[in-house]
Amino acid sequence: MEKRAAEITRAAEALYLDGTAYQGAGEGVQTAYVPGGMFLYLAIARHECVYILQVTAWPA
Numbered sequence: 064m065e066k067r068a069a070e071i072t073r074a075a076e077a078l079y080l081d082g083t084a085y086q087g088a089g090e091g092v093q094t095a096y097v098p099g100g101m102f103l104y105l106a107i108a109r110h111e112c113v114y115i116l117q118v119t120a121w122p123a
Contacts, residue, residue, distance in 0.1 A: 064118065067097045072105060072113045079108035092116065 079085050085108035086100075091103050100120040106113045 064100070064102060068094050068102070068104070068115060070115065071095060071106070071117050075106040075108070075113055079106075079111075082108040083112040105114050 075082075089105070089107060093102050095102055095104060100118065102115055102119065103117040104113055105113050
């Protein structure tokens with residue numbers, strides 16, 4: 064999960080080059096699927112942060 068979260072963060076950095084000056088609406092809560100589960104995240108350009116909101120593990 065950490066690897067996928069890092070990929071999402073790098074993608075957000077490339078998409079919102081100057082996050083503090085971003086004026087548009089964000090993409091909202093997104094879902095990322097990883098081996099063994101999933102997580103919900105929210106990228107807020109003006110905060111220059113990606114927040115992990117929920118982590119769900121699939122039953123083994």
